[in-house]
Amino acid sequence: MTLRVGVLALQGDFDAHCRAVERAGAAARLVRTAAELDAVDGLILPGGESTTMLTLLREERLFEPLREFGRRRPIFGTCAGAILLAREVSHPQQESLELMDIAVERNAYGRQLNSHVARIQPEEEFLRRTGGGELETVFIRAPVIRRAGEAVKVLARYRGDPVLVEQGLHLAATFHPELTEDNRVHRLFLAKL
Numbered sequence: 799m800t801l802r803v804g805v806l807a808l809q810g811d812f813d814a815h816c817r818a819v820e821r822a823g824a825a826a827r828l829v830r831t832a833a834e835l836d837a838v839d840g841l842i843l844p845g846g847e848s849t850t851m852l853t854l855l856r857e858e859r860l861f862e863p864l865r866e867f868g869r870r871r872p873i874f875g876t877c878a879g880a881i882l883l884a885r886e887v888s889h890p891q892q893e894s895l896e897l898m899d900i901a902v903e904r905n906a907y908g909r910q911l912n913s914h915v916a917r918i919q920p921e922e923e924f925l926r927r928t929g930g931g932e933l934e935t936v937f938i939r940a941p942v943i944r945r946a947g948e949a950v951k952v953l954a955r956y957r958g959d960p961v962l963v964e965q966g967l968h969l970a971a972t973f974h975p976e977l978t979e980d981n982r983v984h985r986l987f988l989a990k991l
């Protein structure tokens with residue numbers, strides 16, 4: 799059976815994620831309502847503006863259903879999506895789904911590094927599960943993961959800080975894997991469904 803991967807489509811770069819999911823061999827479905835959420839096997843929270851997404855999640859009455867979904871099904875958050883998954887958000891502080899034991903600081907690279915591309919060497923565990931070598935990472939007004947709890951596995955770091963982390967069902971990246979041709983991070987997520 800083809801896996802159905804939902805992409806939250808309230809705001810942000812959900813289109814690029816749909817294309818990345820399809821390149822990785824699964825079917826992407828846009829999710830804007832609780833009924834659409836019920837019909838998918840896993841969900842991607844895209845990058846964008848987390849404050850706006852939060853407001854829209856509340857307006858669409860999706861916040862609680864999403865938290866409930868995360869107790870049973872895998873969620874992959876990128877950038878703003880990672881901020882939504884975090885237990886703690888600072889700079890400024892805001893509400894979140896609290897599905898992963900990480901503390902994130904928003905827009906933490908400062909102006910000069912607002913948007914940058916880096917080649918990083920992922921952790922062994924990532925390479926073992928996905929193959930390949932270095933990973934090209936695109937950061938756009940990215941958060942920094944300041945703390946990762948004991949249950950959180952770090953799969954890649956940049957300048958010493960975790961940038962790809964996993965906890966149980968969930969995965970979070972502070973960069974944008976949907977913007978590069980390399981679809982290993984999406985495949986890693988699909989393997990969790």
Ligand code: GLN
Nearest residue numbers: 845846847848877878939
């Ligand atoms: N700066 C955004 C936020 O704080 C995240 C940026 C992104 O998703 N590319 O929500």
